[in-house]
Amino acid sequence: MFSSFNSKLITQNSTLLSGGLYIHVPFCRKKCPYCDFLSIPYSKEAEAKYLKRLLGELKEKKRLVAKRPFNLKTLYVGGGTPSVLSLESITKIVEAVKEAFFRDRPPVEATIECNPESSSLKSFKKFKELGFSRLSIGVQDLTQRGLDALDRPHGVIEAKNAIELAKEAGFEDISIDLIFGWPTQSKEELLTTLDLVATLKAVTHISYYELTIEENTKFYELESLGRLEVLNQDTLWEFTEIIEDTLKKLGFTQYEISNFAKPGHEARHNTGYWKNLPYIGLGPSAVSYLPPRRWMNVRDLNLYLDPGFGEIPIEWEESLENEESFRETLVIGLRMVEGVSIKGLEMRYGINPFDYYGQTLNELMEDNFLGLENDHLFLTKKGRRVANGVLSKLV
Ligand code: SF4
Known part of the structure; x- marks a missing residue:
């Protein structure tokens, strides 16, 4: 779908303001108890409405971007779980994105998030054909007790299979998300996960997050009731040391507090966020930043999906002063x-x-x-x- 990377054109346009395009897919198979991202259980009806609104929003954002000397370089389709969408819907989204923003040149990096329970060789091959260069897989842990504690809808074998399928489909940029510090996690369990990570040779990037208890989540509710056994700070620091040391030995370089990459596999889209570069967000709850203005699309999915609103309603917006x-x-x-x-x-x-x-x-x-x-x-x-x-x- 996207032709190969045209470095000459990118160089010519390097004086333009550059940034990334993010698309939020608000569906998951089920809600994880620690997650505060906007997502609801997937249904075909909601998918059809979402697709219609998103394609309308694309045109809206295209007009906005056309008014600025703005050069989109990266694409990130996240959520939620984009891989729960039908391949037809994903194809329509990518075609529209290409037409609106990447007609002259493909993105230098195009990532799509997926979860093990909605991964297949067929879908991964399709993602590759559509021009995605990078897969980000929500593995979270490689012990069954960890996956149960996080109430994940997949097992260890499914998670490992998803990585194998990504490799088989031809992906050379494969990122996995992991979480440490889940309730009652032991040091031995952390080491078991890291031992298995060492066997996953196809993985080129790891985002290893410490579990944080966010408001409006099941874990927050349980913690407030004193029914969640969280780890103490000393244990978390010890785990952090172990993770950093082990991943270093495995050839991953830490380039951000929670992110580790094999040489040349750092995430360009996310690096744009850390460099505070502009970005355009599409979908409910997606944030856009075109300096000095920053705003968030409405979070309420019903309001986002309601065609009666015409333009996508805004949840909040601000204008940032230089300081x-x-x-x-x-x-x-x-x-x-x-x-x-x-x-x-x-x-x-x-x-x-x-x-x-x-x-x-x-x-x-x-x-x-x-x-x-x-x-x-x-x-x-x-x-x-x-x-x-x-x-x-x-x-
Ligand atoms: S699959 Fe990911 S986005 Fe969906 S609820 Fe779980 S953590 Fe959140």
Whole structure:
């Protein structure tokens, strides 16, 4: 569907503002108890309505983007679980996306998320044919007790099979999502998952997230009632050390607090978020950022699907001042292991972080939470362990 990467054209357009396109698919087989992303159980009727609205929104966003010197480079179809959609629907979405945004050149990276229970060789081959270059598979854990604790609708074997199928379909960029710190997880269980990760040679990228208890989730409700046995901070730090050390030995380089990649397999779309570059989001609850404006599509799926509204209703919107945007770029950028370029910040915002933060920044450096090397300010290993606390001083 997308022709091969045209590097000459990309170079010619490099002076344009560049960014990514995100499409939110709000359906899953069932709701996971820790998840606060917008998703409802899949149904054919809802899929048909969603498709109609999304294709309408594409035209809306195309008009918006056409008014700006904006160059979309990456595509990410996430959710929810995009792989629960029919292949016909996914094909229609990709055709419309190509027509609206990638007529002259294909995206440099096109990712689609899928879950083991809705994976098949047929669908993966179709994704490849449509031009997706990268699969992101929601594995979450490789022990049955972990999958049960997270109430996942698939088993360990299905998860491993999905990775094999991705390889068989010809994908060279295969990312898996994993979660550590699930209720009552033991060190042995973490090691079992990591031992199995070591056997998954086709995997080129791992997002390894610590479980966080989000409001409006089943886990939040259980924790409030004292019925969720969460791990203590020392155990979580120990697990973090084990994960970082093991993945390093397996040839994965940590390039963001929760993300690890084999050389050359870093996620370009997500790196755009960490560099605070613009993006366009389609679908319910999707956020768009065309500086200085940022806004979120309505979260209520019924309102999103209601054709009576014409244009997609907005949940909220804001306009970022230069200083706000500067702080945000610094704080998000510090999530990357390479950190943030001081010169880059000065060029983009006309602000030097040492002048701006004064003593606060000096103290964070003296306490070895932040480091400075080759013009880049970065979180040290000590700083990464307490990243939220450090970053909250800079927000
Ligand atoms: S499958 Fe993913 S998006 Fe869907 S409910 Fe579970 S964690 Fe959330």
